[in-house]
Amino acid sequence: MARSVLSHPRDKERLLDELERDVMSTLTELASYGADKAGGVTRLLYTEEWLAAQRALAAKMSGCGLEAEFDEVGNLFGRLQGEDAEAPAILTGSHIDTVVQGGMYDGAYGIAAGLAAVAHLKRNFGRPKRALEVVSLCEEEGSRFPMAYWGSGSIVGKRDFEQIAGLRDARGVAFSDAMTGCGFGESAGRRRSLRSVIGAFVEAHIEQGAVLETEGACIGVVEAIAGQRRLQFEVTGEANHAGTTPMRLRRDALEGASAMMQALRREALRRGDPLVATVGRLQVQPNVPNVVPGKVSFTVDARHVDGQLLARFCEWVKRTFERMADERGLRIEGRTWFREEPVPMDAGLTRQLEEACGDLAVSARRMASGAGHDAQMFAHRCRTAMLFVPSRRGISHSPEEYTEPRELAAGALVLTELLYRIGYGEERLS
């Protein structure tokens, strides 16, 4: 087996041209599924545009000579069989879903890069020692239903059908109805999602921050992924007439909630980086100009690379919000609907990723991820590594999300090299 996918350094530009062409073709096609008027992409789990994107990817995978198959929750796999049918497969990919009015790269890039890499390896090196699978994970963001990592979590056993019972989206559509409506679910007769043995998982993703761009590095070698909590609060006061209710007699739920949000921001700033806290969703009832708001619900998304410091901050949030509600004669209910602990990437596989960057003369730097990723799920079950490519001005979860095609190709080149070494090499996964 040759040491590298490059038989000579002069082959690098030609391979970058090929990978850039293939990655951009897949990204452009996927961006058409859920293209919204704001110029971004909205492709939520189990919607028509989500299903159309998965079906288009299945056709692309088959067109590359891979065995395309959906599992019971709608994860899509494109498999390149290995010589050793018993050897645990190596998976690469990311999530197909997006946030509302998101960009065309978050998630989709990892799928496009994985497909370009495995297709190149198949064409040029034939059958690997162990199976290589490109995976389009059905959901990661938690944008439609109060459930995140549904795709990767179902594969590694951290999500199951009991957890989605009773969940509904903002329009009242039941999770289970949306899932069965797309032809998935427990009784759809598809392969079970849970996989007991996985050789490794490698995810390519946009950085969604500005470190690589600021430092002029091509690749982020991810060492760890931050932990995160998502909390939902309901503040209840008393709806009343905006014209006849004196200020001192009001129990204004929005005034109380806004004071809590200001306190949240001040405390997060006081505790300092890398702690972040975000109020992303706010709903006011009855939400009309001439009524004192009687009820407000809002979300808090809190993250930190240190699990203990994250837990302590969330305890402060709950304690402080309860005190502030009491002081105003308001009621407050809070619940944590999502939590993931910080997780390190596999040291050996990360070292191999870094070595591949060096051998390919692609600049790289080690870093942590403030964003959550499917790699966070797989890291509990198998050797997992992750690479980033730069995000222009660090922008993501926005129609302004952008990465240069050549930067996307460089990430795909490193991914191709790593998959070649661990998929075709004799040595066991280190």
Ligand SMILES: NC(=O)NC(NC(N)=O)C(=O)[O-]
């Ligand atoms: N890559 C992501 O944008 N992930 C997002 N989604 C989750 N589940 O973390 C996030 O908010 O960081």
Ligand SMILES: [Zn+2]
């Ligand atoms: Zn995202």
Ligand SMILES: [Zn+2]
């Ligand atoms: Zn993502």
